[in-house]
Amino acid sequence: MEGSLQGQVALVTGASRGIGKAIALALAAEGAKVVLMARSQAALEQVRQEISSEGGEAHVFVGDVSQPEAAQGAVAEAVQCYGGLDILVNCAGIGVFAPLVETDPADWDRVMAVNARGPFLMCRAAVPVMAERGQGCIVNIASVVGVKGYVNQGAYTASKHALMGMTKVLAQEVQPLGIRVHVVCPGGVDTDLVAQARPDLGRSVLMQPEEIAEIVLFLIRQKGRAIIDQVNVRRRSSAPWFS
Numbered sequence: 001m002e003g004s005l006q007g008q009v010a011l012v013t014g015a016s017r018g019i020g021k022a023i024a025l026a027l028a029a030e031g032a033k034v035v036l037m038a039r040s041q042a043a044l045e046q047v048r049q050e051i052s053s054e055g056g057e058a059h060v061f062v063g064d065v066s067q068p069e070a071a072q073g074a075v076a077e078a079v080q081c082y083g084g085l086d087i088l089v090n091c092a093g094i095g096v097f098a099p100l101v102e103t104d105p106a107d108w109d110r111v112m113a114v115n116a117r118g119p120f121l122m123c124r125a126a127v128p129v130m131a132e133r134g135q136g137c138i139v140n141i142a143s144v145v146g147v148k149g150y151v152n153q154g155a156y157t158a159s160k161h162a163l164m165g166m167t168k169v170l171a172q173e174v175q176p177l178g179i180r181v182h183v184v185c186p187g188g189v190d191t192d193l194v195a196q197a198r199p200d201l202g203r204s205v206l207m208q209p210e211e212i213a214e215i216v217l218f219l220i221r222q223k224g225r226a227i228i229d230q231v232n233v234r235r236r237s238s239a240p241w242f243s
């Protein structure tokens with residue numbers, strides 16, 4: 001498939017549905033070979049088939065991002081199947097939505113494990129491989145809750161703040177290795193997750209996953225001397241300047 005990412009290898013976590021799926025489809029449509037990671041094999045297989053029917057190339061890796069072996073395994077499989085790794089998109093994420101003091105400690109741990117520890121483990125596995133070739137691009141999908149606090153989203157907010165902090169440090173540490181790190185902070189996007197988080201929002205006001213994918217593509221394709229570290233993206237009907 002011809003495209004601006006021809007010859008590049010991408011790994012997308014959370015690729016089985018929602019924003020991650022849209023990003024995987026967009027990367028494949030631009031010619032990247034994409035490793036699709038999530039826990040649901042059947043859903044990943046469907047995404048792979050969708051990509052393949054459009055003439056693209058993808059490989060399924062079933063794994064939990066919060067497990068070090070899975071993170072290492074996904075990166076190793078990208079190298080084995082496609083010869084390297086150029087792009088990592090950390091999109092897998094979960095939420096639990098309750099007032100902070102009513103949040104079960106086990107739920108807190110689970111959210112932190114997937115949303116903060118997961119991207120840490122994925123980056124830890126990917127950076128040495130990218131560094132070998134002196135180039136790479138990592139895009140972390142945080143959230144508006146990585147920038148401000150939302151009531152009833154305490155654990156989720158804390159996990160995305162952790163991801164923001166990690167991103168800021170990593171970006172500085174890996175720039176000398178030729179690796180770029182970006183973070184995207186979306187507001188409400190029409191997916192399963194937002195239906196849980198914000199049942200008060202009608203679907204008609206939510207952003208589409210493809211709109212976030214377009215922004216991720218823009219960041220990945222950036223060349224030259226300009227670089228965008230962070231993108232905040234809000235629903236058109238929400239108040240400007242959430243940060």
Ligand SMILES: NC(=O)c1ccc[n+]([C@@H]2O[C@H](COP(=O)([O-])OP(=O)(O)OC[C@H]3O[C@@H](n4cnc5c(N)ncnc54)[C@H](OP(=O)(O)O)[C@@H]3O)[C@@H](O)[C@H]2O)c1
Nearest residue numbers: 014016017018019038039040064065092093188189191193
């Ligand atoms: N929707 C929004 O309004 C919104 C706004 C801002 C930021 N975000 C962020 O965008 C990202 C994607 O969210 P979404 O809205 O697309 O949610 P979604 O539709 O619920 O998709 C979540 C994805 O993460 C995967 N996932 C969950 N736990 C995982 C684990 N332990 N290991 C591997 N994969 C896992 C899921 O696949 P499996 O269940 O198959 O594992 C699924 O592919 C999340 O990080 C979320 O915080 C969403």
